[in-house]
Amino acid sequence: MTISRRTLLKGAVAGLAATAVAGCNNGAANRGAGEVIYWLWDSAQLPMYTECAKVFQQQNPQYQVKLEQYGWDDYWNKLVTGFISGTAPDVFTSHSAKYPLFADKGQVLAIDDYVAKDNVDLNIYQKGLADRWIGADGKRYGLPKDFDTEVYFYNSALTDAAGISTEQMNSMTWNPTDGGTFEQIVARLTVDSKGRRGDQPGFDKGNIKVFGLGSDGAGGADGQTSWSWFAATNGWVYSEGQPWGTKFFYGDPKFTETIGWWRGLTTKGYMPTLAQATSGVDQTSAFGAGKYAMTPNGSWMLGTYANLKSVKTKLARLPQGPNGKVMSMMNGLADTIWAGTTRSEASWAWVKFLGSQTAQDIVAKSAVVFPAVAASMPTAEAAFTKAGWDITPFLEPVEAGNVFPYPANPNAADVSAVMTPAMESVMGFESDPSSLIKANDDVNQILSAAS
Missing domain, CATH: 3.40.190.10 (Periplasmic binding protein-like II)
Structure with missing residues (x-):
C-alpha cells in the first residue's frame, strides 16, 4: 500500500x-x-x-x-x-x-x-x-x-555451489561493525557477471548476476521483513509503551548504526539498490528467477515460495545479534x-x-x-x-521468548507517512542515516499533538 x-x-x-x-x-x-x-x-x-x-x-x-x-x-x-x-x-x-x-x-x-x-x-x-x-x-x-515470524528463505543450489553448509546457514551471526558471518555468507553468495564472488579478488560490484541478499525496499516504519531483527538484536526498541508507541526511537544511535550497516550491503554490491529492488519485479519473483540467493520473509509466504518450482528453497534462522539472541517480530x-x-x-x-x-x-x-x-x-x-x-x-524465537511485537498505535498511518519516505531517502543515498533523528522528532510531534 x-x-x-x-x-x-x-x-x-x-x-x-x-x-x-x-x-x-x-x-x-x-x-x-x-x-x-x-x-x-x-x-x-x-x-x-x-x-x-x-x-x-x-x-x-x-x-x-x-x-x-x-x-x-x-x-x-x-x-x-x-x-x-x-x-x-x-x-x-x-x-x-x-x-x-x-x-x-x-x-x-x-x-x-x-x-x-x-x-x-x-x-x-x-x-x-x-x-x-x-x-x-x-x-x-x-x-x-x-x-507469524520471519526467517531467511534460501536457494540451496546456490549455497551448495558456494560451499556453504546448512549448518553455516543456521548459525549466522551479525554485528554492525563487520557484519559477522552473516555478511561473509552474503558476500560469498553474491556473484558478478563474470562468475566472481563477493569475497574474491576482482569482484565487480557494478555488474551483479546474483545478489547474495534480496530486498523488497526500505522497510518503512516497521521493517518487519527487512531490518527489524537486526535492530532488535542490536538492543533497539521501537518505542516506549511497546507495542502501543507513545514515544518512538528511530533516532537512537543503535537504530541509525544498524541502518547504516544494512545500507552498506548495497554499497558493497551484495544487496540490490533501492531502485533495483523496487523496479517492478517483486522480491519473491526475483528469488524464483535465481537473481537472489536468499530473501527474508514471513511465515505467511511459505505457500508462495513452495510454488517456485524452479528453485529448491530451504529455511535458515535469522542471525544471532550483538545481544547474543536470535530475535524475530511476532505478529x-x-x-x-x-x-x-x-x-x-x-x-x-x-x-x-x-x-x-x-x-x-x-x-x-x-x-x-x-x-x-x-x-x-x-x-x-x-x-x-x-x-x-x-x-x-x-x-525457535517463539519458544525461547525472543520475540517482539509489531508496533501499533492509532496514528500508525501518520507515522508511516513520515518514516516511509525517510527510510527511502536513506536507502536511496539521498540522506545519511543521521537524518532519521529529524524524522523521529517529526513522528513524536505527531504523537504529542494527537494525545
Missing part, C-alpha cells in the same frame, strides 16, 4: 466516529438476522475458512456465514467505504497495524463482555497473542487466529466485529468459533499459516512437514 493510500485511509476513517452505528442496515432488509458477512484478504486462506464456515454452520444451524475475499489494497479501501455507507461486513480479518485506528474511531466492537459471559479461555493461545488485541483503551477487539491476525453490525450475537458466535481449537485445527491442516492456538501447532507442524518444510527456524 502506498503512502498516499495509507494517508487517504487514515483521513477517511478520521471522520467516522459518528457513523459507527448510523445508517447501519448492513443489508438487513435482504437477509436474515443469523447471516454473517465475513471478509478476508488472503485467497490462499479462503478454502480453509470455507471449511470452517461449513463446520460452524453444522454446529450452529441458526447461523449462516457468507465469505468474501478481496486483495490487500481493495480490502482496506472497501472496508472504509463500508464504514461510511453502513454496509461494512459483520466480521472481518484485522491487522495490528489497522485496528488501533478503527478502535479509536469507534468502528470495531469491544468483545470483553462476550468473552466474560462465555468464559473464553485466553490462555489457549501462543504467549502474548491475546494481549495484542487489547487496545490503548484497555478493551479487547479480537481473538487471535494465527501468528498475528484476529477476527474483529464491526461496531455497526445488526447481527452482534451471530457475529460473536462466528468470532468465538474461529478462535477455538476446532477451527484452528482446520487452519493447521491446511499448511498455509500458523494457528494461534498452541495445541493446534503439532497438527500444523505435521502438515508443513508433509508439504516439505522444516518450520523450526520460525518457531
